[in-house]
Amino acid sequence: MTPPTVGRLVYYTSYGTPGGEYPSTDRAAIITAVHNVTCVDLCVVNPEGLFFHHRVVQGPAPGQWDWMPFQKDQAARLAAGTRNDSHPAPTEGTP
DSSP: OOOOOTTOEEEEEOOOOTTSSSOOOEEEEEEEEEEETTEEEEEEEETTEEEEEEEEEBSSSTTOEEOOHHHHHHHHHHHHTOOOTTSOOOOTTOO
């Protein structure tokens, strides 16, 4: 997987509320700082506004960030050296 960089969009999994009024859900987030390949600072975009979270670790659980499915798919295709019609291999002589 590509290492996280400032400005990249990722998912942040919200905690939800203890009573279940608001379930845990994926939210769009922007990486604002990178501490290492699994720990970043985020600006999370919610319907109620922006929230800033510091030192968020990567993972699938509430309170963590992870790559979006298309990013994981792109990384897997790149690692496997495969492409599809939406990402054709370059032809000879094209930059």
